[in-house]
Amino acid sequence: MQKRVFIVAGYNTISLGSGRSEFNPKKENPGLAHYIQEAGRNVLERINGAEHVDESVIGNFIASRFNNQAHLAAFIPSIDEKLKYKPSVRVEGACASGGLAVMTGVKSILAGTAEVVLVVGVEVQNTVKAMYGADFLAQADYYPKRKDGHAYFFPGKFSDRAGAYANAYGEEYMRKGLAKWYVNCVENARLCETAQEYENKSDKLMETGLLPPDGSRFVDHLNYTDCSKVSDGASAIAIVSEEGLKRTGIPLNEAIELVGFAQAEDNIMEEPADPLELSTTKAAVNRVLSMAGIGKEQLATVETHDCFTIAGVLATEAIGFAAKGKGAAYVAEGNTARNGTIPFNTTGGLIAWGHPTGATGVHQVVTIWEQLTGQAGQAQIKVPNNKPYGMTVNMGGNDKTVVSMVFKQCK
Amino acid sequence: MSHLDRFKNISVIGAAGKMGSGILLMNVLHATKLMHHAPYLGQTFVINAIDQNFERLLGLMNYLKEQLQKWAEKNIVELRKLYANRAHLIDNKDIIEAFVFEALSLVKPSINMEAAYHSTLVFEAIIEDETIKSSVLKQINDNNPHEPFFLTNTSAIPIEVLNQKAQLDGRIIGCHFYNPPAVQKLIEVVELKDGHPELSKIVDGFARHMDKLIVPSFDVAGFVGNGFFMREILFAEKMYNDLRKELDAQQALLITDKVSHELMMRPMGIFQLVDYVGIDVCVLIMKVMNTYLDEEIVSPLLTSLLEKGVRGGQHHDGSQKEGLFRYEKGRPVELYDIDADKYVGIETPALEADEYLSVRTKVYSWNQLSRSKYREQHLKETFEQLAGEYSRGARLLKTYMAAMKALGLQLKEDGVTASTDYVNAVMMNGFYHLYGPVNDYNF
Numbered sequence: 134m135q136k137r138v139f140i141v142a143g144y145n146t147i148s149l150g151s152g153r154s155e156f157n158p159k160k161e162n163p164g165l166a167h168y169i170q171e172a173g174r175n176v177l178e179r180i181n182g183a184e185h186v187d188e189s190v191i192g193n194f195i196a197s198r199f200n201n202q203a204h205l206a207a208f209i210p211s212i213d214e215k216l217k218y219k220p221s222v223r224v225e226g227a228c229a230s231g232g233l234a235v236m237t238g239v240k241s242i243l244a245g246t247a248e249v250v251l252v253v254g255v256e257v258q259n260t261v262k263a264m265y266g267a268d269f270l271a272q273a274d275y276y277p278k279r280k281d282g283h284a285y286f287f288p289g290k291f292s293d294r295a296g297a298y299a300n301a302y303g304e305e306y307m308r309k310g311l312a313k314w315y316v317n318c319v320e321n322a323r324l325c326e327t328a329q330e331y332e333n334k335s336d337k338l339m340e341t342g343l344l345p346p347d348g349s350r351f352v353d354h355l356n357y358t359d360c361s362k363v364s365d366g367a368s369a370i371a372i373v374s375e376e377g378l379k380r381t382g383i384p385l386n387e388a389i390e391l392v393g394f395a396q397a398e399d400n401i402m403e404e405p406a407d408p409l410e411l412s413t414t415k416a417a418v419n420r421v422l423s424m425a426g427i428g429k430e431q432l433a434t435v436e437t438h439d440c441f442t443i444a445g446v447l448a449t450e451a452i453g454f455a456a457k458g459k460g461a462a463y464v465a466e467g468n469t470a471r472n473g474t475i476p477f478n479t480t481g482g483l484i485a486w487g488h489p490t491g492a493t494g495v496h497q498v499v500t501i502w503e504q505l506t507g508q509a510g511q512a513q514i515k516v517p518n519n520k521p522y523g524m525t526v527n528m529g530g531n532d533k534t535v536v537s538m539v540f541k542q543c544k
Numbered sequence: 545m546s547h548l549d550r551f552k553n554i555s556v557i558g559a560a561g562k563m564g565s566g567i568l569l570m571n572v573l574h575a576t577k578l579m580h581h582a583p584y585l586g587q588t589f590v591i592n593a594i595d596q597n598f599e600r601l602l603g604l605m606n607y608l609k610e611q612l613q614k615w616a617e618k619n620i621v622e623l624r625k626l627y628a629n630r631a632h633l634i635d636n637k638d639i640i641e642a643f644v645f646e647a648l649s650l651v652k653p654s655i656n657m658e659a660a661y662h663s664t665l666v667f668e669a670i671i672e673d674e675t676i677k678s679s680v681l682k683q684i685n686d687n688n689p690h691e692p693f694f695l696t697n698t699s700a701i702p703i704e705v706l707n708q709k710a711q712l713d714g715r716i717i718g719c720h721f722y723n724p725p726a727v728q729k730l731i732e733v734v735e736l737k738d739g740h741p742e743l744s745k746i747v748d749g750f751a752r753h754m755d756k757l758i759v760p761s762f763d764v765a766g767f768v769g770n771g772f773f774m775r776e777i778l779f780a781e782k783m784y785n786d787l788r789k790e791l792d793a794q795q796a797l798l799i800t801d802k803v804s805h806e807l808m809m810r811p812m813g814i815f816q817l818v819d820y821v822g823i824d825v826c827v828l829i830m831k832v833m834n835t836y837l838d839e840e841i842v843s844p845l846l847t848s849l850l851e852k853g854v855r856g857g858q859h860h861d862g863s864q865k866e867g868l869f870r871y872e873k874g875r876p877v878e879l880y881d882i883d884a885d886k887y888v889g890i891e892t893p894a895l896e897a898d899e900y901l902s903v904r905t906k907v908y909s910w911n912q913l914s915r916s917k918y919r920e921q922h923l924k925e926t927f928e929q930l931a932g933e934y935s936r937g938a939r940l941l942k943t944y945m946a947a948m949k950a951l952g953l954q955l956k957e958d959g960v961t962a963s964t965d966y967v968n969a970v971m972m973n974g975f976y977h978l979y980g981p982v983n984d985y986n987f
Contacts, residue, residue, distance in 0.1 A: 264620045268635040280634045284620040350621065 134424075138242050139378055139388040140540060142179035142371045143499030146171050148329040148487025149365040150259055158259060165200050166211060168255050168367035168489075173212030176251060176369040180381040183215035186371070187247035191223045192234030192254040193491035198269040199260050209253070216251075227273035228440060230254065231368070231494025232527030232536030236394055238372040248377035254495030255367040263363060270490070273530040275401045283352055288360055290531045291441040292352035297408040298443060299354060302458050310461025311442040312342030315358050315484060317470045318439070322481025324512040329362045329487035359442040364487035368495035370502065385543045389505045392522070393425030393539040401533050409458070411444070414526055415451040417535040425522070425539035429453050432475060432539075433520040434504050436497035438528035439482045445469075448526060449477075471514055479504060480512050494527035494536060501525055505542045516542065545664065547746045550693060551575060552589050555660035556667045557680060559593035559653075560600035562858065563697050564669035566725030568593050568604070568651070569611050570754055571667065573726075576647050577753060580626050591650045592659040601653040603860055611726065612647050616640040660684045660692075665746070667719070669697040672828050674835075677701065678709035685712055693743055695719040700766045700832040703734050717743040720767060722974040723821075724862075729757045730973040732769050759969045764960045765836035768970045770829050771960050772951055772981070773817075774841055777826060779947045780804060780814040781845045783940065791900070793882045797868065798890070798897045799940070807903065807930070807941040809923065811910045811976045816876060819867030822857030823849050845882075854880060901937030905929040913978055923978065927985040948981035 146168050149156050156162070169191070177183045189209040197203040209221040226233040231254035238250035258266055264284060271279050271286035283289025299307045316338045322328035335341065346356050373381060378388060397417035406412065422429060429452055437452075439445035446460040454475060455463035463469070469477040480486045480500050483493060501523035503509040505516060521542040528535050554571055558564035568591065575589045595601055616623055620636050627639045652659065657680065660666055666684055670677060681694055694716040696706060703718045710716070718734025731751055735744055751758045761767040766774060780800050787796035797815060805813030818826055823846050833841045849855075849868070856867025869876035870887045878887035907926055913919045930938045952967040961967055968980020979985070 262617060264617050264636045264640070268637055271635075280631065284624045284636055 134243065134392070136243055136245075137375050138239055138391040139373050139375075139543070140370055140391060140498060140502050141373055141378070141381065141383045141388045142176045143368070143502040144172050144175035144179070144370070145327045145368045145496055145499050146366045147327045148362065148489060150329050150363050150487060152329045152331075152333060152362065154332055156259070162259055162365060163257075165196055165202055165205070165255060165257050166208060168257065168365065168492075169205075169208045169253055170212050172255070172367035172369035173209070173251060173253050176253075176371055177213055180249065180371045180373075180383065183213035185249045185377070185381050186216060186219065186251045187249050188219060188238070188241050189216060189221040189251040189253070190234045190237045190241075191221065192225075192230040192232075192252070192495060193223060194225060194227055194230045194256055195269050195272060195490070196255075196257070198272070199256070199258050199266070205255070209251070212251075212253075225491075226534040226536075227529030228438065228488070228490045229494055229527045229529030229534040229536050230491040231496065232525065232538070233396070233494065233534070235370070235372065235495060235498050235538065236396060236536055239391060239394060242372055242374050242377070248374045248380060250372040251369065252372060252495060253367060253369040254489075254492035256489035256491040257365040258363050258489065259365050266363060273533075285352060287531070288352045288355055288441070291443050292346075292354040294405075294408045294447065295354035295359075295441070295443040298446075298461070301409060302461065307443075307446075307461045308343060308345075310446045310464040311355075311359055312339055313465045313467070314439065314442040314445045314469070315342040317464075318478060318481050318485035321471055321479050321512060322485035325480035325486060325510070327366075328481045328485060329364055330481055330485035333485070355441060355443065359484075361440045361483035361488035362485070364489040366487060366489035366492050366496075368492045368499050370495060370499055387506055387508075388543050389502050389523075389540040390543050391538060392427075392541045393421040393423075395420035395424060395537050397535045399533045401530060405532060409447075411447045411451040411528070411532045413532045413535045414438075414448060414528060414537075417537040418452050418524075418526060421524070421537040421539050425541075427522055427539065429475075431520050432522050432524050433516040434476045434479055434501065434514060434523045435526065436478055436482070436500050436523070437526040438493070438497075439478060439484050440488060440528065442484060444528070445477065445482070445484070452524075452526070471512075476514050479509065479514050494525070497525040497527055498538065498540075501540050505540060547742065547749055548578060548584070550664040550746060551578060552584075552587065553592075553663045554590070554665040554667065555592040555594055555663040555684075556669065557594050557657075557660065557684075558668065558670035560595035560604040561669055562723060563721060563725060564595070564667075565604055565607055566723070567667050567669050567697065567721055569608060569726045572608065572612065572647050572650055573615060574750060574753055575650055576643070589650050590652060590662075592663060593651050593653045594657060594659055595653075595655065597655060598653075601655070605648070605651070605653060607860075608651065609644060609648060612644045613640065616643045657683060658687070661687045662690070663688065664690050664692050665695070666692050667695045667697070672698060672700060672825070672832060674701050674705060674709070674832070678706050681706060681710035681712060681716070685710055685715075691715060693717075693740065693746065695743075695747065697721055699732075699770050700829045702765050702836055703736055703739075703763050705836070707736055707739075714739045715743070717747060718761070718763070718767070719747055720761075720769065722769070728974060729755070730970065731756050731758050732761050732767055732970060732974070733758050734761050734763050734767055736763065757969070757973055759966050759973070760962070761966070761970075762960055762962070764958065766829070766833040766960070768955060768961050768967055769974050770833065771955050772967060772971060773821075773975070774826065774830050774833060775951050775954075776814060776948065777818060777830075777843055777846070778841065779944075779951070781843055783944065784845065794879055794888060794893045795896055795900065797882070798879060798893045799900055802894075802897050802901065803937065803940045803944050806909075807901075807907060807937055808944065809908055809910055809913055809926070809978055811914075815868045817975075818846065819856035819864060819869055819871075820858070822855060823867055824855045824857065849880075849882075852885060901940070902935045903930070903933070903937035904935060905933055905938075910976075910978065914976075919978060924985065945985070949983070952980070952982035
């Protein structure tokens with residue numbers, strides 16, 4: 134990269150939804166403004182004031198449907214008066230909106246139009262029941278396909294992938310991998326106070342994860358526990374140049390450095406060529422590792438887009454940790470657990486931390502920032518000296534838009 | 545005419561009532577299933593919802609809309625398949641709205657009994673009064689050229705009595721739904737000895753379509769459900785009176801309720817159940833049973849409460865009215881003091897009742913057990929421990945359990961049922977008991 138880019142001052146609101154004791158679907162819950170302001174103000178406090186911000190980016194998928202609200206860029210000045218009249222832009226790429234927001238901020242730094250960029254990701258989805266939310270979320274795919282899709286459209290899409298995986302490699306083999314992914318996620322979420330499954334006390338996680346799916350009630354090859362949460366929440370960070378770092382007064386050891394970023398796009402009108410492969414994810418990851426100039430073995434942790442457990446398993450293959458068809462075993466053997474070879478999704482991922490869609494890409498970056506700067510609290514993993522890197526993989530739709538980034542510890 | 549053809553024009557009499565509205569809802573769901581499949585595609589279905597006045601019917605239509613919406617949301621996976629050939633219905637929301645609209649369009653609300661004169665099937669769910677019921681059935685039968693079949697929801701009146709009085713020539717069957725009919729799986733079916741053979745086939749088909757469980761009963765007043773329930777009330781009243789010899793009214797009432805609830809591991813106690821059903825309804829059913837049976841089925845306790853205006857039952861929104869208890873959010877918070885004629889806080893009497901019962905065994909709650917896959921084992925172990933315990937609670941439980949078993953056996957002896965398995969099935973499915981009264985637990 135022609136310029137050094139740093140990430141500082143990450144903040145996550147709680148991921149609100151089923152599982153959190155504060156959540157009551159029958160009562161009015163906090164709205165978009167609440168989350169945007171909470172996340173934004175906490176970042177501003179950490180960078181010592183809004184006056185340091187040159188530009189802002191807000192990532193959001195579909196507030197126009199869930200909240201009847203568009204034009205989210207204009208919410209940024211509500212965070213702090215000093216942001217009034219400064220540039221702000223909203224970006225959308227389905228569930229990759231957050232990753233795209235971070236990347237947009239990065240490009241402003243690289244372009245030299247800003248030294249400090251505030252990035253907020255937000256989504257509030259519990260405004261409607263799940264079957265109506267499924268309609269909104271289905272817009273992350275090609276809409277003419279909606280009619281033939283499942284009532285729960287995206288669970289249906291990834292159930293098809295799981296069905297293909299089970300067909301190719303065995304149902305029981307796959308189920309063990311999916312169940313272990315679920316168990317890892319909940320166990321990690323129990324260590325993170327903002328996670329939606331933080332209060333999960335079940336002592337039968339594996340038993341639950343191994344239950345056979347019931348297609349008459351839901352989808353054919355996935356259980357509810359294989360699905361990400363329906364979540365309300367926001368995450369925010371600041372992206373700064375070296376100049377921005379000085380301006381905000383944040384010490385280098387509280388920052389992480391972006392050493393690679395990549396975005397890959399596939400044709401939304403086409404079905405995946407091979408349901409057994411996340412080919413767009415693979416393309417983005419190959420490119421980001423190449424840009425960072427590292428091998429996957431140098432990663433201390435990965436935050437991947439496990440919108441469904443099968444997506445987590447397939448990601449281990451797309452990144453190259455497991456060969457094609459071996460991801461389920463790789464996960465089942467514990468390699469992706471927090472004490473495994475490569476800890477994935479250390480605060481619960483989308484399955485258990487939650488999935489406020491437009492915020493997820495930002496949340497992933499915040500988690501990597503927490504882990505590499507030693508600020509992950511109870512969820513902190515050991516970052517070996519010879520593995521000072523962390524990677525994010527943020528996916529929109531059925532592997533159509535993928536943003537991947539690699540970050541390095543700063544010492 | 546095939547069995548299913550008869551569902552093309554039906555009437556529900558008393559459609560806005562607690563039971564009638566549920567029966568109507570089931571029929572609407574049943575018809576919507578039929579009309580999406582050959583040979584009924586594109587055919588006209590009519591469901592007359594008949595009740596006393598427009599206010600009740602307006603409330604009924606609101607209830608129906610809400611319930612149909614909930615049903616459609618819950619069954620969206622199935623509905624999407626049903627509407628797969630409607631190209632313009634794309635989102636779940638489109639399909640749910642279309643379904644609710646189409647289902648409501650089937651229902652023709654009316655305050656005129658004449659609406660039923662064209663029906664081939666008539667569900668009756670009006671007041672438990674033999675004269676009123678038979679008069680309504682006769683009026684429809686006399687004016688309907690289609691020789692309609694009648695399905696009566698009576699929970700106590702012998703079917704043969706209605707058949708004779710309304711001159712129905714055997715075209716009637718007892719079809720006793722449990723409250724709320726759309727949720728409860730049980731239908732207690734009472735066939736006439738010489739009834740029309742097609743009727744039981746219609747009920748069987750309807751039950752199968754709607755995923756209901758049929759339990760047969762012989763045509764004896766009260767049938768199995770109320771035959772058991774009303775006699776249990778009388779037993780509980782006896783226990784209450786015995787306890788009153790040493791305790792005050794509040795304590796006696798609460799202790800009896802606790803034994804039948806907590807120690808029996810049931811969803812609610814006997815007096816709370818009386819409130820749920822309605823004190824007035826219970827008294828009415830006893831009166832009906834008393835008319836037809838050589839047995840005195842009278843509750844001085846409930847009769848005196850009714851005289852004082854304490855009625856129980858439910859509001860239209862399903863919330864509980866004041867009865868032997870006063871409720872907040874479905875839970876009893878106060879207890880009716882019969883002597884003082886006022887409600888008093890439940891906390892102190894509850895503590896005193898627990899102290900009186902002095903049960904040491906850890907007893908599971910109904911909620912815990914109903915979700916447990918080790919239910920049978922837990923029940924067995926808990927009852928064994930209670931049987932070996934020396935406490936007032938264990939003693940009262942033993943008496944209560946023995947009385948319930950005797951009641952179940954008596955129903956078979958009296959020719960109300962062919963098997964005590966049916967008694968157990970009714971109590972487990974209609975009353976949500978975790979085990980039947982005729983059991984082998986160690987008491």
